[in-house]
Amino acid sequence: MTDSFDPEHLRIIEAVLFASAQPLDERDLADKLPADSDVGVVLAELQRQYGGRGVNLVRREHKWAFRTAPDLAGRLTIEQTQTRRLSRAAIEVLAIIAYNQPITRAEIEEVRGVALSKGTLDLLFEAGWIRPRGRRRSPGKPLQWGTSDGFLDHFGLESLEDLPNLKELKAAGLLDTRPAADAYGNRAVDGLSPVDIDDVAEDEPELDLLDDDDGLSLAE
Amino acid sequence: MTDSFDPEHLRIIEAVLFASAQPLDERDLADKLPADSDVGVVLAELQRQYGGRGVNLVRREHKWAFRTAPDLAGRLTIEQTQTRRLSRAAIEVLAIIAYNQPITRAEIEEVRGVALSKGTLDLLFEAGWIRPRGRRRSPGKPLQWGTSDGFLDHFGLESLEDLPNLKELKAAGLLDTRPAADAYGNRAVDGLSPVDIDDVAEDEPELDLLDDDDGLSLAE
Amino acid sequence: MLDLEGFEGPLDVLLTLARDQKVDLAKISILKLADQYLEFVNRIRQRHLDLAAEYLVMAAWLAYLKSRLLLPEPEPEQEDLPSAAEMADILAFRLRRLEAMQRLGTGLVNRARLGRDVFVRGEPEEVAVVTHSLFDVQLFDLLKAYSDHVVRTSVRTLHIEAPDLYSVEDALRRLERMLGTMPDWSVLSAYLPSFQGDALKMKSAMASTFIAALELAKQGRLQLRQDGGPYSPIYVKTGDVAA
Numbered sequence: 067m068t069d070s071f072d073p074e075h076l077r078i079i080e081a082v083l084f085a086s087a088q089p090l091d092e093r094d095l096a097d098k099l100p101a102d103s104d105v106g107v108v109l110a111e112l113q114r115q116y117g118g119r120g121v122n123l124v125r126r127e128h129k130w131a132f133r134t135a136p137d138l139a140g141r142l143t144i145e146q147t148q149t150r151r152l153s154r155a156a157i158e159v160l161a162i163i164a165y166n167q168p169i170t171r172a173e174i175e176e177v178r179g180v181a182l183s184k185g186t187l188d189l190l191f192e193a194g195w196i197r198p199r200g201r202r203r204s205p206g207k208p209l210q211w212g213t214s215d216g217f218l219d220h221f222g223l224e225s226l227e228d229l230p231n232l233k234e235l236k237a238a239g240l241l242d243t244r245p246a247a248d249a250y251g252n253r254a255v256d257g258l259s260p261v262d263i264d265d266v267a268e269d270e271p272e273l274d275l276l277d278d279d280d281g282l283s284l285a286e
Numbered sequence: 287m288t289d290s291f292d293p294e295h296l297r298i299i300e301a302v303l304f305a306s307a308q309p310l311d312e313r314d315l316a317d318k319l320p321a322d323s324d325v326g327v328v329l330a331e332l333q334r335q336y337g338g339r340g341v342n343l344v345r346r347e348h349k350w351a352f353r354t355a356p357d358l359a360g361r362l363t364i365e366q367t368q369t370r371r372l373s374r375a376a377i378e379v380l381a382i383i384a385y386n387q388p389i390t391r392a393e394i395e396e397v398r399g400v401a402l403s404k405g406t407l408d409l410l411f412e413a414g415w416i417r418p419r420g421r422r423r424s425p426g427k428p429l430q431w432g433t434s435d436g437f438l439d440h441f442g443l444e445s446l447e448d449l450p451n452l453k454e455l456k457a458a459g460l461l462d463t464r465p466a467a468d469a470y471g472n473r474a475v476d477g478l479s480p481v482d483i484d485d486v487a488e489d490e491p492e493l494d495l496l497d498d499d500d501g502l503s504l505a506e
Numbered sequence: 507m508l509d510l511e512g513f514e515g516p517l518d519v520l521l522t523l524a525r526d527q528k529v530d531l532a533k534i535s536i537l538k539l540a541d542q543y544l545e546f547v548n549r550i551r552q553r554h555l556d557l558a559a560e561y562l563v564m565a566a567w568l569a570y571l572k573s574r575l576l577l578p579e580p581e582p583e584q585e586d587l588p589s590a591a592e593m594a595d596i597l598a599f600r601l602r603r604l605e606a607m608q609r610l611g612t613g614l615v616n617r618a619r620l621g622r623d624v625f626v627r628g629e630p631e632e633v634a635v636v637t638h639s640l641f642d643v644q645l646f647d648l649l650k651a652y653s654d655h656v657v658r659t660s661v662r663t664l665h666i667e668a669p670d671l672y673s674v675e676d677a678l679r680r681l682e683r684m685l686g687t688m689p690d691w692s693v694l695s696a697y698l699p700s701f702q703g704d705a706l707k708m709k710s711a712m713a714s715t716f717i718a719a720l721e722l723a724k725q726g727r728l729q730l731r732q733d734g735g736p737y738s739p740i741y742v743k744t745g746d747v748a749a
Binding site: 307353355356360362372374377378380381382385400441450458466 | 621624
C-alpha cells in the first residue's frame with residue numbers, strides 16, 4: 067500500500083470515479099492508467115485521503131465509487147424558498163372559501179360560474195391555506211373546505227372574524243358597485259361572463275353558514 | 287480566508303455539493319449551516335483543498351459545483367454527452383449575446399450585417415445558454431437577450447466578468463452594437479461603449495415570465 | 507475558391523476578402539476590398555441568380571463608396587453626410603467588430619466545455635431539494651379578489667338600473683310622434699327629452715335620439731342636415747314619405 071505512484075494517476079482515477087454513472091471495476095480503472103502502474107495502490111491512497119471527509123471512496127464487491135459519508139445522510143437536503151405568484155383565479159377561490167366556509171368544490175364552481183381548474187385547490191392546500199372541513203351531509207357526501215391556521219398567519223389575521231364584511235369592503239372602496247352603465251362598460255373590458263344570480267340562488271342549497279361555529283355572516 | 291470554521295461544516299458542504307450534479311446556490315448552502323457561520327469561508331477553504339485535485343470546486347456566479355479538472359480533458363475516457371456541433375452562425379450569435387448583453391435581435395443582425403436565420407436563437411435558447419432579459423425601453427419594446435447560468439456552467443466561466451478579453455474589447459470600442467455609423471461617429475464623443483455589463487442589472491427590468499393571470503400554470 | 511454556401515452574409519464575405527489581403531484590418535485598403543467584393547458578386551451571380559438581396563445592396567453601396575473615394579471630394583457637403591473617408595472608416599469598424607465577435611465565438615467553443623471536457627458528478631446522490639413556496643399574495647389581493655367577485659356576480663344590479671337609460675326604441679317612438687310637428691328645419695337637440703340632473707341618462711338620450719334620427723332618415727321619413735362640420739348643430743325636417 068505504500069508503493070509510490072504518479073500523483074497524476076491519482077487525479078485521473080479521482081476524476082473518472084467522480085464522473086462515472088456507476089461504480090467502476092478495478093480493471094476498468096486500470097485501463098485508464100499506463101500498463102505498468104498499479105491501480106490498487108492509487109485506489110488505496112485515494113481512499114485514505116477521503117477517509118474523514120464528507121465524501122468517501124467506498125468499495126462494493128470489486129467496484130469502487132464515491133459516496134457521501136454515511137453519517138451525513140440525514141443532512142443531504144437543500145431547502146429552497148421560492149417566491150411564486152398566485153393566479154387571479156386561485157386568489158378568488160381562496161377568497162370564496164374564506165368567506166363561505168365550509169364550502170364544497172361544486173359550490174365554489176357554482177358561485178364562480180366556471181369549472182375549477184385542476185390544480186387550484188391542490189395549490190391552495192399545498193400552500194397551507196385551506197384544509198378539508200369534513201363532509202357535507204348531503205347526497206354524495208362531498209368534501210367541504212375551509213381555511214387553515216396558516217391562512218390566518220399568512221394574511222395577518224387574528225381570526226376569521228377579522229375579515230371585513232361586505233359593508234366594510236364597500237367603505238374601504240374595494241367593493242365598487244357603480245351605476246349600471248359603468249358596470250356594463252367594465253364588464254365588457256373584463257371580458258367576464260356574468261353569472262345569473264337568480265339561477266344560482268334558486269338551484270343552490272343555501273350554504274349552511276349559520277350552522278357552523280366559524281360561520282361568517284356573509285349572507286347579510 | 288483564514289477565518290476559523292467548524293470542520294464538520296466543511297464536511298457537510300462538501301457532501302451536499304458532491305452529491306449534486308447541478309450547481310447549488312450559495313444561500314441554500316448557507317442554510318445547511320448554523321446561522322452564525324460563514325459559508326463563504328467554508329467554500330473558499332473547500333475550493334483551496336480541491337485546487338490541485340482531479341475534481342475541483344468551481345463557482346458559477348453565486349452557485350457552486352464540483353467539476354472534473356479541465357486540464358484532464360483529453361485523459362478522461364468518460365462517456366461524453368452528445369454535444370451538438372454548433373453552426374458558425376450559432377457560435378457567432380452566442381458570442382455577440384455574451385459580450386453585448388442585454389441585446390436585441392435587431393442589434394445582433396446589425397453586428398453581423400445579415401438577417402438572423404430562423405432557428406439560431408431557438409437553438410441557443412433550447413441549449414439553455416441564453417434567456418430573455420426584459421424589454422428595451424425603446425419604441426416597439428423589443429425583447430432583449432442575455433446569457434443564462436447554464437452558459438457559465440457549460441463554458442466554465444465564474445461570472446460574466448470572467449469572459450475573456452472583455453475589457454480590451456470594451457476599451458477598443460468594439461462592444462457597441464449601434465448601427466455602425468452611430469457607433470463610429472459617437473465613439474469620439476462617448477469615449478466608451480454604451481453597453482456596460484455591470485450596469486445591466488439596474489438598467490433593465492427583468493422579463494417577468496410569470497406576468498400573466500395564470501402565472502402558476504404548472505399547477506393547473 | 508469562394509463558395510457562397512460558406513458565408514454568413516456580405517459582411518462575412520468582406521471580412522474573408524480582407525483577411526486575404528494579409529494585413530492588419532486597420533490598414534486594409536478599402537478600395538481594393540471594394541474591387542474584390544464587386545468581382546466576387548459578379549462571379550457568384552453567374553451561378554446563383556437568386557443571390558440574396560443583402561449581397562447586392564452591399565455591392566451597390568461599395569460601388570458608390572468606390573466612386574466617392576476615386577473622385578475628388580466635392581465642395582463641403584451637408585453636415586450630416588459622412589465623407590468618403592468616414593464611410594470607409596465605418597466599414598472598417600464594422601469589419602473589426604464582426605471579426606472580434608467571430609474570434610470570441612471560436613474562443614468560447616474551444617474552452618473546456620461541460621459534457622465534453624469537464625464532467626459533472628456522474629452518479630448524483632439524492633439531494634432532496636425541498637422547495638418552500640412563498641406566495642406573494644397580500645391581504646389586499648385577497649380582499650380585492652373577493653370584492654371583484656361579489657361585484658361581478660351581483661348582476662342583479664344591472665336588471666334594476668339598465669332601464670334608467672334612454673333606449674333607441676324610446677327615442678324612435680318619441681321622434682315618430684313628433685314627425686308631423688317639424689315641417690321646417692329645426693335643431694335636433696330641441697327634440698331631446700329632458701332629464702335634469704341625470705347626466706348619464708341625458709347622454710344616452712342624445713345618443714339614442716341621434717340613432718333614431720338616422721333610422722328615420724334612412725326610411726325617408728326625416729331629413730337631416732349639418733352645415734358646419736363636426737360638432738355643429740344637426741337640423742331635422744319631416745321627410746317626403748312622412749306618415
